[in-house]
Each structure stands twice: as structure tokens, then as C-alpha cells.
Amino acid sequence: GIQVEQSPPDLILQEGANSTLRCNFSDSVNNLQWFHQNPWGQLINLFYIPSGTKQNGRLSATTVATERYSLLYISSSQTTDSGVYFCAVVTDSWGKLQFGAGTQVVVTP
Amino acid sequence: DAGVIQSPRHEVTEMGQEVTLRCKPISGHDYLFWYRQTMMRGLELLIYFNNNVPIDDSGMPEDRFSAKMPNASFSTLKIQPSEPRDSAVYFCASSRLPGQNSYEQYFGPGTRLTVT
Numbered sequence: 001g002i003q004v005e006q007s008p009p010d011l012i013l014q015e016g017a018n019s020t021l022r023c024n025f026s027d028s029v030n031n032l033q034w035f036h037q038n039p040w041g042q043l044i045n046l047f048y049i050p051s052g053t054k055q056n057g058r059l060s061a062t063t064v065a066t067e068r069y070s071l072l073y074i075s076s077s078q079t080t081d082s083g084v085y086f087c088a089v090v091t092d093s094w095g096k097l098q099f100g101a102g103t104q105v106v107v108t109p
Numbered sequence: 110d111a112g113v114i115q116s117p118r119h120e121v122t123e124m125g126q127e128v129t130l131r132c133k134p135i136s137g138h139d140y141l142f143w144y145r146q147t148m149m150r151g152l153e154l155l156i157y158f159n160n161n162v163p164i165d166d167s168g169m170p171e172d173r174f175s176a177k178m179p180n181a182s183f184s185t186l187k188i189q190p191s192e193p194r195d196s197a198v199y200f201c202a203s204s205r206l207p208g209q210n211s212y213e214q215y216f217g218p219g220t221r222l223t224v225t
Contacts, residue, residue: 031212041198043216086152094164095140095204095212099152 002027002091006100013077013107021072021103023087031090032063033097034072038083046072046085077107113217115201121223127189130220133182134203142214143176143186144200152200158184191224198222 003026013019023032034046047054047061049070054061058077063070074081084104088097114133122128134141142157156166161178169176173192178184188195198221204214 033213035216041221042218043200045213045215048213088152090212094157094159095142095214096154096157096165097142097144097202097214098154101151 002029002089002098004087004089004098004100006085006087006103008103009101010104011106013074013081013105015077015079015107015109017077017107018073018075019077019105021074021085021087021105023070023072023100025068025070025087025089027068027091029065029068029089029091030093031095032070033088034061034070035086035088036081036083037086037102043086074105077105079107079109081105082107113201113203113215115199115217115220117220118218119221119223121225122191123225124192125190126224127187128191128195128222128224130186130199130201130222132184132186132201132217134184134201135215136182137205138203138215139181139206140204140214141178141184142202142204143184144202144216146198146200146219147196155186155199188222191222193224196222196224 005024036044051065058075060073084102086102087100143155155168158178176186198219200219201217202214
């Protein structure tokens with residue numbers, strides 16, 4: 001099956017810093033989503049981005065499908081950005097998501 | 110829309126007891142997915158439905174697990190008998206038909222199951 005690798009596994013940021021999270025996948029995909037799992041365990045949709053670039057406030061994402069990677073940018077990080085960021089891909093016609101292991105982000109004041 | 114609704118939010122039960130988790134997908138979504146999250150295995154897909162019909166249950170760990178979707182607005186995941194290794198957070202998610210230019214899945218808040 002497809003391999004989804006996220007890096008780095010852990011990230012500690014000072015409030016206000018910028019960062020880039022990476023997701024590599026081993027095969028072509030129909031869909032790619034980024035999620036934020038907050039400290040209360042909720043999975044929040046950030047981006048649905050099978051290709052191209054999208055922005056939402058301080059967050060943006062870019063997927064280069066031909067090179068099999070996606071990047072999530074966090075700018076001017078805030079303590080509320082803490083949590084785990086997951087990349088998940090779909091390779092079949094049914095929409096099954098295959099998750100990466102996540103990047104644990106801690107933003108300190 | 111209220112989003113995907115799951116109940117209960119927390120469940121503590123003793124080994125050997127039956128556990129039933131419930132999910133109400135977003136109205137108009139044709140796909141429903143059940144996932145399990147553990148520290149050891151991360152997020153893994155258990156089973157999914159299309160128009161109330163189970164499509165793939167290959168992720169269900171063993172026969173103690175069963176899932177049903179009697180109608181478009183309700184699904185259950187049942188564990189009988191439960192074991193301590195079933196302790197995890199169980200998520201339900203739903204999405205529209207892939208052909209409608211979107212596979213985007215939306216997740217419920219999860220049910221945290223503890224089996225003692």
C-alpha cells in the first residue's frame with residue numbers, strides 16, 4: 001500500500017515563528033487532506049488539496065502531485081496552533097484516507 | 110449543519126462487556142467511515158459504507174467488531190466482548206460522493222473508549 005511520511009515528527013516553536021511541515025507519499029493520489037488534531041483530540045479540517053496551493057489565514061498548503069509531496073506552512077505561530085498535524089491521502093475511488101504518523105507541534109509563549 | 114455527531118464522547122467499561130458506539134453523518138453525505146486511533150498504530154480505517162452498504166471491512170480487527178448502517182443518518186460500531194486492547198479513540202467521518210469533485214472527509218469529535 002501507499003506510504004505516507006511526515007516530517008519532522010516533532011517541532012517546538014516560539015510564538016511568532018514560521019514553520020514548514022512536509023508530507024511525502026509513495027504513489028499518485030486522488031486527494032490529500034491536512035488536519036489539525038487539537039489538544040482536546042478533535043480532528044479539524046485544514047485543507048483539501050490534491051494539487052496546487054491554498055491559503056487560509058496564517059496557514060497555507062502546497063501539493064506538488066507529480067513529485068509526490070505536500071507542504072503545510074504555519075506563519076506567525078500562536079499557542080493555539082499546538083497539536084498534531086496530520087497529512088492523509090486517498091488513492092482509491094472510494095475515498096479511503098491513509099494517514100501519516102503526524103507532526104507534533106508545540107508553540108511556546 | 111451540526112457536523113458529524115458521535116455518542117457517547119467517553120465510555121468506560123469492563124472487559125467482556127458489550128460496547129456500542131454511535132454516529133450520525135452530515136446530512137447529504139453518502140460515505141461513512143469508522144477509524145480508530147491508538148498511540149501504537151495511529152489512525153487506522155476500520156470499515157466504510159456507501160449509501161448504507163458496507164464496502165470494505167478489511168480493517169476490522171476481528172470478529173468481535175461489527176458495524177451497521179440501518180439508514181442514511183445513523184451508524185453503529187459494536188464490540189462484543191470488549192477487551193482492554195480495544196481501548197482507543199474511535200472516530201466516525203463522512204464525505205460526499207467522490208464524483209462530486211470532493212473526497213473531503215469531515216470527522217466527528219470521537220468516542221474515547223476505556224476497557225478495564
